[in-house]
Amino acid sequence: EDKVVQSPLSLVVHEGDTVTLNCSYEVTNFRSLLWYKQEKKAPTFLFMLTSSGIEKKSGRLSSILDKKELFSILNITATQTGDSAVYLCAANQGAQKLVFGQGTRLTINP
Amino acid sequence: SQTIHQWPATLVQPVGSPLSLECTVEGTSNPNLYWYRQAAGRGLQLLFYSVGIGQISSEVPQNLSASRPQDRQFILSSKKLLLSDSGFYLCAWSRPTYNEQFFGPGTRLTVL
Numbered sequence: 001e002d003k004v005v006q007s008p009l010s011l012v013v014h015e016g017d018t019v020t021l022n023c024s025y026e027v028t029n030f031r032s033l034l035w036y037k038q039e040k041k042a043p044t045f046l047f048m049l050t051s052s053g054i055e056k057k058s059g060r061l062s063s064i065l066d067k068k069e070l071f072s073i074l075n076i077t078a079t080q081t082g083d084s085a086v087y088l089c090a091a092n093q094g095a096q097k098l099v100f101g102q103g104t105r106l107t108i109n110p
Numbered sequence: 111s112q113t114i115h116q117w118p119a120t121l122v123q124p125v126g127s128p129l130s131l132e133c134t135v136e137g138t139s140n141p142n143l144y145w146y147r148q149a150a151g152r153g154l155q156l157l158f159y160s161v162g163i164g165q166i167s168s169e170v171p172q173n174l175s176a177s178r179p180q181d182r183q184f185i186l187s188s189k190k191l192l193l194s195d196s197g198f199y200l201c202a203w204s205r206p207t208y209n210e211q212f213f214g215p216g217t218r219l220t221v222l
């Protein structure tokens with residue numbers, strides 16, 4: 001059965017801390033790994049990773065994929081209260097099908 | 111630029127009543143379209159996707175159906191709602207050969 005597992009499910013840190021969110025996957029016909037941020041309603045796209053070992057970076061957020069060990073991490077440095085959200089990862093398995101993890105709820109306290 | 115609309119934003123329906131949720135995309139042509147459901151505290155479950163008018167693929171057997179009467183319109187329906195149909199329904203689109211999907215604002219459905 002195709003599955004994507006995220007950890008931790010919930011994380012509470014102080015503003016300024018650095019956090020690492022984990023995503024492991026087991027899907028057939030894996031093509032790419034996507035990260036989304038969901039604040040209140042619609043998930044917004046963050047990154048898509050297709051190659052192992054190549055870090056993608058956007059401001060304080062970065063992500064990397066390991067296709068041998070079947071996982072990805074999302075790092076957020078110098079966290080701010082606006083980073084509070086649910087972070088979703090999804091594995092693309094062709095035909096534009098995404099298999100989503102259950103999400104990590106990140107809370108940043110001032 | 112592309113935008114995606116969903117309505118209604120919230121809906122409360124009695125068990126056994128029909129359902130129709132609508133999604134439209136602007137600013138692109140021939141998009142792939144998707145319906146997802148998100149249960150409380152859970153990830154997104156793909157319900158249906160469509161690669162063209164009248165072409166619907168169902169991912170999970172259930173009480174719901176989908177239709178695509180126009181290129182940029184996707185409709186989620188049910189003839190008789192169940193309590194288990196409650197959830198947050200998200201529509202998404204993608205370009206035909208791209209993996210990134212972009213989501214609409216969602217509809218929160220409560221079946222009582």
